[in-house]
Amino acid sequence: RKEVEQDPGPFNVPEGATVAFNCTYSNSASQSFFWYRQDCRKEPKLLMSVYSSGNEDGRFTAQLNRASQYISLLIRDSKLSDSATYLCVVNIQATGGSYIPTFGRGTSLIVHP
């Protein structure tokens, strides 16, 4: 079982729709959670950090549920330009003690007219 799991999708939604992605992680001691966006053949770029209290940035809302060990990303009023792969990242402690940013495989979102 992978340490960070995401549904690969694709999620195919019309413009204006609301879409939500979940990401589960296996290590309860995990610290620091992020959502990154990756466009086709480009590098990942930070979309937003995820805080315990939940946080919102415009149309994007991220939440953390430590009890159930998942984070979520909600996108409201989807735009064509939101089409991309959304990567979940969790800092997981390795056996040597250091924390390693661990990526999920990503969820593909396609927003169509």
Add this chain to the structure above:
Amino acid sequence: GAGVSQSPRYKVAKRGQDVALRCDPISGHVSLFWYQQALGQGPEFLTYFQNEAQLDKSGLPSDRFFAERPEGSVSTLKIQRTQQEDSAVYLCASSRSVRSSGTSHTQYFGPGTRLTVL
């Protein structure tokens, strides 16, 4: 300011050839990470430096993979005797730090080096 840069952007190697991939992190960034990304997958951790110290190399797939960051700035990932399964995009990322508590600053990624082994 300048972001993370990587070179070459594309590399085609014959099976058995050695390759060296370079990463220039953002100036002043203490932490540097190397990832391998196969098609349709998320980036897989390879190794991590804090300044010149390689703190974790548990993700390196075999002893053919070697990374260094001798002066705590530029890093090189070397792959010896390349195999077809090494074909992937190799991403480098830097950040201000990763704290011992596990919290960390944002990672900034370079554009990657796309390696194709024939």
